[in-house]
Amino acid sequence: MQTSLQMFSAAQWSQLNALLGTLNVKQKLWLSGYLAGSSQDQTGSTTVTAESGQKVLIAYGTETNNCRQLATDLAERCASAGIPAEVADLAGLRLRRLGKLEHLVVITATHGDGDPPEPILPFYEAIMAEDAARLAGLKFAVLALGDSSYEHFCVTGIELDQRLEALGGERLVPRQDCDVDFARPAAEWMEQLLPALPRSEAVTAPAATVEIAADSSLYSKTNPLEAEVLANQNLSHASRQQPIHHLELALDADNFPVLPGDAVGILAENPPALVAMLLDATGLSGEQPVTLGQQALSLVEALRRHCDLCIPGKAFLELWAELTKDAALTGILNGDSKLLRQFLRQHQIRDLISQFPAHPDAQALVDVLRPLQPRLYDVANSLSELPDELHLTVKAYDYAFGNREEAGIASHYLLGLQPGDSVQLYPHRNARFRLPEQSGTPVILIGEGTGIAPYRAFWQELALSGQQTPCWLVFGEQSFEQDFLCQLDIQQAHAAGVLSHVDTLFHEQQPEATLATPLLVQGSRLLDWLARGAHLYLCGDKAELDACEAALEGYLDDQQGKGQWKQLAKDKRIHRNLY
Ligand SMILES: Cc1cc2nc3c(=O)[nH]c(=O)nc-3n(C[C@H](O)[C@H](O)[C@H](O)COP(=O)(O)OP(=O)(O)OC[C@H]3O[C@@H](n4cnc5c(N)ncnc54)[C@H](O)[C@@H]3O)c2cc1C
Ligand SMILES: Cc1cc2nc3c(=O)[nH]c(=O)nc-3n(C[C@H](O)[C@H](O)[C@H](O)COP(=O)(O)O)c2cc1C
Secondary structure, X not given: OHHHHHHOOHHHHHHHHHHHHHOOHHHHHHHHHHXXXXXXXXXXXXXXXXXXXXXXXXXXXXXXXXXXXXXXXXXXXXXXXXOOEEEEEHHHOOXXXXXXXXXXXXXXXXXXXXXXXXXXXXXXXXXXXXOOXXXXXXXXXXXXXXXXXXXXXXXXXXXXXXXXXXXXXXXXXXXXEXXXXXXXXXHHHHHHHHHHOOEXXXXXXXXXXXXXXXXXXXXXXXXXXXXXEEEEEEOOOOOOOOOEEEEEXXXXXXXXXXXXXXXXXXXXXXXXXXXXXXXXXXOOOOOOEEEEOOEEEEHHHHHHXXXXXXXXXXXXXXXXXXXXXXXXXXXXXXXXXXXXXXXXXXXXXXHHHHHOOXXXXXXXXXXXXXXXXXXXXXXXXXXXXXXXXEEEEEEOOEEEEOOEEEEOHHHHHHHOOOOOXXXXXXXXXXXXXXXXXXXXXXXXXXXXXXXXXHHHHHHHHHHHHOOOXXXXXXXXXXXXXXXXXXXXXXXXXXXXXXXXXXXXXXXXXXXXXXXXXHHHHOHHHHHHHHHOOOEEEEEEOHHHHHHHHHHHHHHHHHHHOOOHHHHHHHOXXXXXEEO
16 A cells, blocks of 8 residues: 555545446456556567467466366456467377477476376476477466475476476566465466566457366355265274275256266365364364455354364464464574475474464464365266266275374265265366277276275266176275175176176285286286277376386386387376376
């Protein structure tokens, strides 16, 4: 306000405010881009126009759609500012095309354990290759999305940013790394970027070139479906430490598109005991009103449904250091950023509030808590068979934290649901984990634990289609007696001929064997199926399935020459769903 008043006369300031008050969001965006562009014209510095008539390419790398959404937002801002732009998925982008581009904006997430989003692997490998062509003349900018609770924060964005520069590209604006609360930093970065992008010569009307298809579902993270729990059964032995449950949910919605291979995003709730502990320790009343974005709600509801109560972010630590005036906390905040991240990873919110007692204001507290993230669970049934139910296979996730054992939030929330309870969810497309388009193409399904879930949907779909599709299931778990998940379903599908081959691997009975063992033991069948065009699927625990894939790659390259496995991946015949 101070700066604005110094810059404008009082009369100008009031006219400006009167005008701004009448504009909608789109008009404001257009105006900001227009002014940014025209002010540069007047200073004679960098009028950026699209001389070649080329569009700016906004390319996104995503698994859970945040980057896709941001790419669309940026394209809308470009359209409003008269900047011709086009949105593309990095998953389908050829490196050759970059060589012909003038302006590229990359918006990418990091997934796995510091890996690129799985769909963009071919692009990532191509650009990282030693012989990648130089990109002199390319102007670029990178927006990186990540989660600071992961060790390799935003590394894919960081790597692509560095690589584009190393290949001769010129950076338009510095990279922005965003944490899970990315909306504001991403919007600010876009505002910084817009003036550096070329406007078309004739900026008389917004260049509306947003070509991205809107998601056909009404349901999303911000508008979830409320589904009733019909059943929640333990599939594994009662004594198992991390039980696996089968959940059946009522799907009373017309427009909830999920195909076999898709997942749902679950909006879980924090355990009431954790919320109570936080209220107790801070001396706050759950009844106090707070706001989150535009929403007014009680503190207890915000803590239960919207805030992450486990992982502290930097903003939380800043508030705690300010409230406690603790020199150690202040020192960590002002010190090395790597040590700060390490400290945050080694402490949960419960640790900080007990070690450094403080009494925050309710609103100040929710303002610094990270948003509770949805978790994905694969849909375990085909909606062609049961259109009004969704089945999930959920394993209790426990992890060691310091010298104690912690329970995962969403998995334990799901396991604790009773028939009649409701749960909020939205569809999550996984277009790269689909049955082959060509009917009759053989499929090899390799799964560990809950990795069986999407395969159950696959074989239900295959059974209904009546196609003769050779289908080989390889399933691994801990113990035959306790963990043969979906045993009856598997046996029935096998007896009906839908599953042509079933191999199981139980680690307690065969401690030396790995998931790859049954396939390698039957190497000639594997080679025969691959020669017949089989697609291969890997689903479940990332470490186990990465090891399985490495063993299969070694075998195939050994038998048929180096590069054979990579070729299968290039031909889109390897499908991964790892977590
Ligand atoms: C595409 C996809 C499909 C999936 N399908 C299934 C499925 O069908 N069935 C299934 O059971 N699961 C599935 N999952 C896994 C599922 O989404 C969840 O990740 C899993 O259930 C664990 O979630 P949780 O909320 O229980 O645990 P969380 O509460 O998310 O676990 C806590 C995690 O946070 C970390 N953490 C805690 N404190 C800190 C801190 N201070 N700093 C940093 N890190 C911290 C822990 O190390 C731990 O990794 C899938 C995942 C993906 C991506
Ligand atoms: C399974 C999984 C693994 C992740 N691994 C990382 C990681 O290693 N580093 C990181 O910075 N962020 C990681 N993230 C956070 C994502 O980058 C972040 O949620 C991002 O907003 C996702 O963008 P997208 O929806 O476009 O895929 C991970 C998220 C998930 C779901």
